[in-house]
Amino acid sequence: xxxxxxxxxxxxxxxIALSARFIAQAMDSFAxxxxxxxxxxxxxVQISADDSDVFSAVQPFLLRNITADGNFLNGLQxxxxxTAVQYVTVxxxxxxNNFQDGINVVESGGxxxxxxxxxxxxxxxGRDGYHFELTGGSLLQxxxxxxxxxxxxxxxxxxxxxxxGAAELGDFVILGPRSGFGIAIVIGxxxxxxxxxxxxxxxxxxWADNTExxxxxxxxxxxxxxxxxxxxxxxxxxxxxxxxxxxxxRDDARTAIINDYAKVLASLHLLLDTHSYFLHGPLTALGxxxxxxxxxxxxxxxxxxxxxxxxxxxxxxxxxxxxxGAASLAxxxxxx
Numbered sequence: 001x002x003x004x005x006x007x008x009x010x011x012x013x014x015x016i017a018l019s020a021r022f023i024a025q026a027m028d029s030f031a032x033x034x035x036x037x038x039x040x041x042x043x044x045v046q047i048s049a050d051d052s053d054v055f056s057a058v059q060p061f062l063l064r065n066i067t068a069d070g071n072f073l074n075g076l077q078x079x080x081x082x083t084a085v086q087y088v089t090v091x092x093x094x095x096x097n098n099f100q101d102g103i104n105v106v107e108s109g110g111x112x113x114x115x116x117x118x119x120x121x122x123x124x125x126g127r128d129g130y131h132f133e134l135t136g137g138s139l140l141q142x143x144x145x146x147x148x149x150x151x152x153x154x155x156x157x158x159x160x161x162x163x164x165g166a167a168e169l170g171d172f173v174i175l176g177p178r179s180g181f182g183i184a185i186v187i188g189x190x191x192x193x194x195x196x197x198x199x200x201x202x203x204x205x206x207w208a209d210n211t212e213x214x215x216x217x218x219x220x221x222x223x224x225x226x227x228x229x230x231x232x233x234x235x236x237x238x239x240x241x242x243x244x245x246x247x248x249x250r251d252d253a254r255t256a257i258i259n260d261y262a263k264v265l266a267s268l269h270l271l272l273d274t275h276s277y278f279l280h281g282p283l284t285a286l287g288x289x290x291x292x293x294x295x296x297x298x299x300x301x302x303x304x305x306x307x308x309x310x311x312x313x314x315x316x317x318x319x320x321x322x323x324x325g326a327a328s329l330a331x332x333x334x335x336x
Contacts, residue, residue, distance in 0.1 A: 043077040044068025044098070047088075057189050074104040075125070082109035095122050096155070101131040108133075153200065153280075154191045156317075157184040159324035165319050172276040173268060175312075177222070177283050181214040185272060200325035202264070217260055219243070219282040225253050244285035258290070262297035269310055270302070277312045280321055284314040 006127060068075030074093030078088060095102030102122035122130070151178045160166040160174060166186070174184035181203035185192040192199045203214030215221060220235050226246045227233075236242035265277060279291060291312040299306045317324060 005308055023315060042071065043073045043104075044062060044071040044075045044095070046077045046079075048079045049081075063088065063090045063093060066090070066095075068095045068098065068102075072099050074098055074101045074131075075122075076103045077106075078104070079106045080108070088249045089177045095125065098125045101125055101145075104131045104133075106133045153182050153184040154193065156189050156280060156321045156324075157186050159317055159321050160315060161186070163324050164315055164321075165278060165313055169276055171272075171274045172278060173272065173274050174315075175277055175279045176281055177214075177218050177279075178216060178281040179220060181218050183268070185274075187272070187274070187317065202268075213264070217257070217264065222283060225257055228253070240285045242284040243282050244287075247285065247287040247289070256295050258297050259301070261294045262301050265294060265310055265312065266298045266302040269298075271307065275309070275311055277310060278315045279312060280315045280317070288314065 045063070045066060063076070066076070075098045076090070076093075090103070102125045132314065153174050154174070157166075157172075157174045160172070161169070166172045170186075170189045172186050174186075176182045176184070183200040183202055185200055188280060194200075203218065204214060205213040207213045207216050216225075219239055223229070223239060223243055223246075224231065224233060226243075226249060268274070268277075283290065295310050295312050298310055315321065
């Protein structure tokens with residue numbers, strides 16, 4: 001069994017499913033080739049072993065260079081029932097944006113299969129980074145080293161530096177107005193995390209009428225303002241496409257949004273002294289005019305910044321930004 005190094009872009013079941021019967025044949029592929037699984041309907045990688053000693057303590061089963069992003073359940077699902085005391089090692093992989101867990105382990109009947117994660121990125125999953133379900137007297141053997149749980153926008157900042165428009169920049173900011181509103185800050189080539197890994201949560205800034213910034217400037221909020229919808233209005237299935245249909249709109253609602261974004265960018269610029277900003281998420285569909293109108297407005301709102309122009313660019317990474325960021329962080333932390 002050989003695995004396609006191009007990966008699985010979309011799967012209706014598991015992206016890659018291995019039973020005890022096929023695991024030994026697949027070991028070489030997992031150890032030598034990158035495996036990318038995105039947009040799976042179930043798990044990115046599913047491994048099941050029942051009444052088997054397939055996970056060899058003498059020759060540990062190695063999962064390496066796996067990227068599992070945006071799967072409906074888990075990035076990696078390990079299920080073992082009544083197996084011998086054996087081991088699985090995960091190296092240089094990333095599990096991000098999965099609806100349940102990055103890695104989910106179910107061991108029963110005395111099974112002990114999970115051994116080590118080193119180094120692996122686990123970021124922004126719906127339930128947990130690691131989730132263990134142990135029954136039947138199972139004793140987990142796990143050594144989790146150099147694993148990183150981080151903010152998704154900060155990994156996107158790495159993707160922008162490796163693959164996007166920030167390749168030669170030491171200082172820049174990622175703007176992430178999605179369902180909420182956060183930013184990622186890079187200063188001197190280093191991503192700023194903060195004392196409690198909460199740097200960049202500007203969506204919680206106080207805003208007008210006892211609201212918060214994300215209530216007015218997140219992607220859903222911008223769509224509702226442009227269309228005149230109430231906060232209770234249902235969102236379109238494809239928000240990016242819906243916003244693209246509004247890119248040519250020029251009215252008071254758009255002007256108010258431009259003013260608000262200009263105030264936010266001006267405040268960030270005065271605080272961080274960073275000239276380059278990259279817009280991610282559905283609002284990129286509003287086009288280059290949204291960015292240029294925002295930066296032009298800053299000069300009139302804040303005269304002190306007239307000679308300190310800000311560059312706001314739409315990211316070109318699109319929906320792959322999260323997966324690219326996860327892979328970038330895994331690569332940067334890997335020390336073979």
